[in-house]
Amino acid sequence: MLKTSVFQLQLVCPGCNNNIAVSGITDTDTCQNCGKNVSVSTVINDKMFGIMHKEKYMNGFLSGGIEQIGGAGAYKLVYSSGQPFCEECFTVIDEESAMNAINSGKTFSCPNCSHKMPVRAADAILKEFHPKAVGVLNDSFGKDYAEKNTEKESLLVFKCMTCGAGLELSDDTDRKIKCKYCDNENYLPDSIWMKLHPDKEVQPLFVILDLSEAELKGSIDYFLNVTALNVFSKHFINFIKEYFEKPFVTPAFLSWLKSFLSAKNNEEISFNMDITKIQKYFYDNLRLGLSSHPVELRITAAEFGNGLPIELQKELSGDPDEKVRIALAKNTGLKKEIIKKLQADSSNAVQTEAKKLKTGFFKGLFG
Template identity: 50%
Template sequence: MLKSANFKIQVNCPNCNVYHSLSGVHNEETCQNCGSEIRLRNFFNRTLFGPLLDREKYMNGFLSGTIEQIGGSGVNEVGSYKMSYSSLPPYCEECSSHLEEKDIQNAIDNNIPFVCKCGHSMPMRIADGEVKDFHSKAIAVINDSMGVEKAKGADDKSNTVVIKCMTCGAGLELTSNTKRTIICQYCDNENYLPDTIWHKLHPHKDTEPFFIILDLEEKDLQDSLSYFLNVTALKIYEKHFHNFTGEMFRNIRLSDALKYWLIILMNDKTEDKVGVNMKPDNLRKYFYQQFALGIENHPVELRQIVAECSNSIPLDVQTKLAEDKNDDVRLALAKNKNIDVKIIKQLRNDSNTLVSQAAKEQKVGFLKGLFG
């Protein structure tokens, strides 16, 4: 199952103390401001999520949030950083439309840039050692500056700048990939690029997202939820669960991974034996509150999943589902063996014969306790 881990990251350059926007998962990047090399290997593998949080389990779950750290850098090492994270589907920066899974898979299979329907092209980087070190289940990164961005053989001269060598006067051809210090191929002398030239090659830009595409199994999702519910120190991330739920209901896009995640969340039976762990009931309560708002406008598939696959539907939500105008939603609810007796009796009188028949097959009262 494909799942996206979406990042926007700024790191504080240890040389000039100015925030630099990262363009992907890299061992090092060149500071946009001063041109110095920023070492990032330890940042991605140790610093980014801190020593307590398992980053793979965090990324495997459906969470959204921000993390900010101040200070703590070493020599040429990143200390301060700002990260914005989301589990929503990848999106096009130009038109804001979400990318379809089949189109993502096609770009990965053919190792080509992702081209949105609006025509905007986004680099596609197949997961290599650097990316795999960050997450073992990663298969690609969309919008990573090291990705495939244009057709093979294409030569983009639009950002080329030519200046004269400060020693011999020979022409020096510069691109956005040129280092701050460049060696003249004629006289072998070093040329340090002045700010006016450097900033022309590296203009200030807003922090752009990059999307790590994961290929997960059901167990990865189960382990992620279990991890957060059973580790006491992680209760502080409950807000990140709520953040994602709120984002999801603003523009619902169901994937196989998300559907499975919702099913295990709605049915989890973890008990809080310590009294200070994250409680699944709190996560479910917020989910059902959001689900109940404008329920008739949610995708039919989501309403069906909740109606049939949840053992924790609040009575007010059951009532709304029992009155759903879509026959398939009511039929799904009628098959759920965990709904209230009042709802079963209501569905037995449903105008749709399939719904009423399914409800009549449900055991109630003494018979339900006897036969299950």
């Protein structure tokens, strides 16, 4: 199942202490200010998620910022989960469409505004970053990178300031370049240097993963069973807030949601993440405009929701879509009054499913 991780990453150049907008998953990038090569791979592979397991974090649906201030390897990360989007017009891009472009090796063109976005299939560097990565959208080291460089280089003309000979320039040229005719060094002025290394905005990188149901569930289990990660509960809350602002439905999200909503706290570990508080936040948002949410979302919440509030149970039991009521009738945590309501539902299919649920003494006896 395809799942997208969205990154906006800045590193601090150890040479000039300016921020560098990372434009791709790569070993090194060039500081736009001083020309120093800065290691990207050591940050994204070893430091970017701090104490967290990088793959477990990326496998889940979370959103948040992580920042390391000062010293070597300082960085600022803004991370989110969701579908890719056009950085120009913000049109949502279907993950299958993105993968079609990646697999074909063709630059992706936004169907709405025709903005071109480079594509990159998984290679050794990307697999080191995440073993289940299958491609990246909007990575500047992707498909159209060479074409952009060729066009950029062809426009630049610079002569040696000592002998007047033409100097060959490329994006790999150092800030100080030696003339091969007179051996004198030339320091490239800002006007030339910035054409070779234009100032980059912090652009989003869309890393697409191909995950199994077990890997999606494993992300939930990881946060429930590691005490030190309680502080990252906020990243679940952030994602839920973002999700209800721009809801989407994908197989990967529904699989993760099923595990998230059915999860229970690990009572053997103290001070770990309280999943029930996060689930309650999800239910509170789900109730707002319940009927307008995707039916797949309502079905998943109805069937797998742990600790569904009675108010939400009542609303789901009256959902106009029969499939939602059938799903709710499979939930073993319903109140007695809701079970009886479903057993008297106008749909025979809902009645049949609801009659499998125990009530009263027998519910306590048999679970």
